[in-house]
Amino acid sequence: MTPIEPSLRSSGTSMFNVEQIRSDFPILKLKIDDKQLVYLDNAASSQMPTVVMDRMLRYQTMEHANINRAVHYLSETATAEYEKSRHKLKNFINANEDREVIFTSGTTDAINLVAHGYGRKFISSGDEIILTVLEHHSNIVPWQMLAEENGVKIRVVPINDAGELLIDEYKKLFNKNTKLVGVTHVSNAIGTINPIKEMIEFAHTHGVPVLVDGAQAAPHMKIDVQELDCDFYTFSAHKLCGPTGIGILYGKANQLNRMNPFKGGGDMITSVTFEKTIYNTIPHKFEAGTPPIAAAIGFGAAIDYLSSIDLSTIEAYEQSLINYATEQINNIPGIRIIGSAAEKVAVLSFSVDGVHPHDIGTLLNQEGIAVRTGHHCAQPVMQRFKVPATTRASFSFYNSMAEIDALIAGIQKVQKVFL
Amino acid sequence: MITKSLYQEVILDHNRNPRNYGSLDNANRSAEGHNPLCGDHLNIKINLSENLIIDSITFQGESCAICKASASMMTANVKGKTQADAETMIKEFRDMTVGKLEPDDDHHLGRLTVFVGVRDLPTRVKCAILPWHTLQAALNSVTTISTEADDDPMHVSIGNAS
Numbered sequence: 312m313t314p315i316e317p318s319l320r321s322s323g324t325s326m327f328n329v330e331q332i333r334s335d336f337p338i339l340k341l342k343i344d345d346k347q348l349v350y351l352d353n354a355a356s357s358q359m360p361t362v363v364m365d366r367m368l369r370y371q372t373m374e375h376a377n378i379n380r381a382v383h384y385l386s387e388t389a390t391a392e393y394e395k396s397r398h399k400l401k402n403f404i405n406a407n408e409d410r411e412v413i414f415t416s417g418t419t420d421a422i423n424l425v426a427h428g429y430g431r432k433f434i435s436s437g438d439e440i441i442l443t444v445l446e447h448h449s450n451i452v453p454w455q456m457l458a459e460e461n462g463v464k465i466r467v468v469p470i471n472d473a474g475e476l477l478i479d480e481y482k483k484l485f486n487k488n489t490k491l492v493g494v495t496h497v498s499n500a501i502g503t504i505n506p507i508k509e510m511i512e513f514a515h516t517h518g519v520p521v522l523v524d525g526a527q528a529a530p531h532m533k534i535d536v537q538e539l540d541c542d543f544y545t546f547s548a549h550k551l552c553g554p555t556g557i558g559i560l561y562g563k564a565n566q567l568n569r570m571n572p573f574k575g576g577g578d579m580i581t582s583v584t585f586e587k588t589i590y591n592t593i594p595h596k597f598e599a600g601t602p603p604i605a606a607a608i609g610f611g612a613a614i615d616y617l618s619s620i621d622l623s624t625i626e627a628y629e630q631s632l633i634n635y636a637t638e639q640i641n642n643i644p645g646i647r648i649i650g651s652a653a654e655k656v657a658v659l660s661f662s663v664d665g666v667h668p669h670d671i672g673t674l675l676n677q678e679g680i681a682v683r684t685g686h687h688c689a690q691p692v693m694q695r696f697k698v699p700a701t702t703r704a705s706f707s708f709y710n711s712m713a714e715i716d717a718l719i720a721g722i723q724k725v726q727k728v729f730l
Numbered sequence: 731m732i733t734k735s736l737y738q739e740v741i742l743d744h745n746r747n748p749r750n751y752g753s754l755d756n757a758n759r760s761a762e763g764h765n766p767l768c769g770d771h772l773n774i775k776i777n778l779s780e781n782l783i784i785d786s787i788t789f790q791g792e793s794c795a796i797c798k799a800s801a802s803m804m805t806a807n808v809k810g811k812t813q814a815d816a817e818t819m820i821k822e823f824r825d826m827t828v829g830k831l832e833p834d835d836d837h838h839l840g841r842l843t844v845f846v847g848v849r850d851l852p853t854r855v856k857c858a859i860l861p862w863h864t865l866q867a868a869l870n871s872v873t874t875i876s877t878e879a880d881d882d883p884m885h886v887s888i889g890n891a892s
Contacts, residue, residue: 699769
């Protein structure tokens with residue numbers, strides 16, 4: 312594949328060297344049969360640079376023991392490195408304090424933590440929660456489980472045909488019973504960036520806290536939780552060049568302090584007798600049991616790596632990718648892009664006339680191109696656009712313009728097969 | 731790579747011009763098949779005679795090319811056969827797609843062996859067999875089936891599909 316200088320192909324933003332970035336990710340050299348891998352499923356999970364793998368290997372080779380327990384060297388080293396990662400995450404999102412960063416197994420786990428620790432304690436029968444049509448199932452189902460349990464009512468913010476939230480409708484959903492807003496920062500299915508700052512501000516005028524699902528936003532833009540003033544923010548490491556099985560829940564300290572713990576066990580207690588147990592302080596109150604320590608440290612290394620490139624550079628480059636991809640795909644007859652929000656990340660969801668997404672996915676795979684096909688765990692979005700499924704190409708800063716050309720050629724090949 | 735041969739002309743042709751597509755007025759057996767993982771669904775209607783011969787069969791629904799072509803070729807192949815013969819083919823087709831039956835073995839599948847390639851694509855096995863287990867359900871007067879239901883006799887569980 313001939314690399315093409317991005318600056319020649321886009322709106323002229325000054326770019327980093329994408330070929331140099333690509334050399335940090337060994338998997339990108341992979342061939343699928345005889346075809347060069349073109350990995351465009353980054354919204355599902357991103358790939359990992361060597362520095363992150365090396366960091367986890369070093370941890371397992373030289374630093375591993377259980378954390379927060381023994382007085383020996385390895386345990387103290389592991390604890391210190393684990394806490395260093397927390398500190399890196401705190402800086403990454405500009406939280407006020409380290410203890411506001413809770414390690415979870417991922418975004419899903421974090422939302423369940425809030426539904427359990429906050430929802431069960433402060434939201435009860437007759438109360439209402441506001442969600443949006445753009446939510447991933449992981450920000451719908453935990454709330455439905457709560458609703459089933461205690462009669463909480465879920466109200467849903469609709470979208471327009473471009474896939475943008477109707478903010479006037481959002482504002483109308485508030486009443487004296489509204490107890491929480493749960494909103495995704497970026498739609499995983501169609502890429503819309505939601506105006507969460509405005510939404511948070513409005514919710515707060517009603518005294519309603521806001522949980523932001525940042526799984527699809529954190530990989531693409533700088534997050535400042537203090538500027539956003541969100542009560543909760545969550546994302547997963549594996550979409551940020553880190554390992555699976557780890558993520559964070561950011562919560563304002565005063566909110567986290569008044570919540571119930573989620574899981575009971577070791578580390579989350581100060582003292583236990585069969586008469587009474589005293590819970591530990593945050594963040595430990597929410598981190599029962601031995602966490603995936605290597606993954607947490609790998610997460611920290613991934614944050615270092617991303618910070619070395621700088622999120623604003625990543626954002627600008629990815630915008631040039633989505634602009635180019637959108638322009639190219641619009642040139643192909645018989646293609647419909649699902650989601651044309653004015654503000655969107657580098658996610659391209661589309662349908663091809665007369666061809667089912669599964670067939671597109673299988674045929675693109677024959678060209679070495681990895682895309683996601685299906686409902687993207689966001690069935691309400693699919694229902695809104697009256698499609699059973701879409702094909703989704705989602706880009707990362709390590710994708711090249713040449714890979715977009717490969718995608719376009721692949722789609723044209725699919726159309727030829729089904730002519 | 732076997733998938734290269736999956737989208738063969740015969741499959742593309744049945745996808746473009748599906749046989750026995752539509753509804754059946756005098757049906758005495760029918761079933762609705764659904765794959766909740768991708769939203770695909772199809773309806774099969776049969777007219778089964780008193781001596782258990784499939785006199786007529788139709789299908790309708792929304793699905794990918796693999797599923798539609800499989801349904802089209804299935805209806806063409808089981809039409810005029812006895813229920814018992816159709817059930818033998820259902821079993822053979824399923825066995826072929828999960829690697830328990832080779833195209834060279836003794837079987838009654840004829841050109842349906844063109845679907846053998848799906849065994850290398852575990853996520854697509856369900857596309858190919860959805861029409862078959864919907865047929866199984868219709869023959870046994872079960873009105874709805876789902877590829878994800880535990881009690882589905884054709885359920886392909888994890889680790890079983892490769």
